[in-house]
Amino acid sequence: MVIGAAIIELQLPGVQSLKEKRSMLKGLTARLHKHFNISCGEVALHDAWQSASLGATVVSTSPVHADNVLENVVGWIEVNRPDIVVVGHSIEIIHFF
Secondary structure, X not given: OEEEEEEEEEEOOOOOOHHHXXXXXXXXXXXXXHHHOOEEEEEEOOOOOOEEEEEXXXXXXXXXXXXXXXHHHHHHHHHHOOOOEEEEEEEEEEEOO
């Protein structure tokens, strides 16, 4: 079993409140879960209006597949959500035997 985990740092320009931020992230995480079958949620920067840190995980049998899925998640956000800026991301692959 392989677990892929990613931290995706986001900039949310134009967001004026925590309520607006949470609404935007709720829609984003639901869409990512539906499209990529991953688990994701806000993991840091909870009180910052225009910044977010999103955690995403995928379980797979292949480290290459897990890495590809998480890289595709980042690419999808950049292409399909022009209102959100991906500032950076890191991916870690964990092997369980």
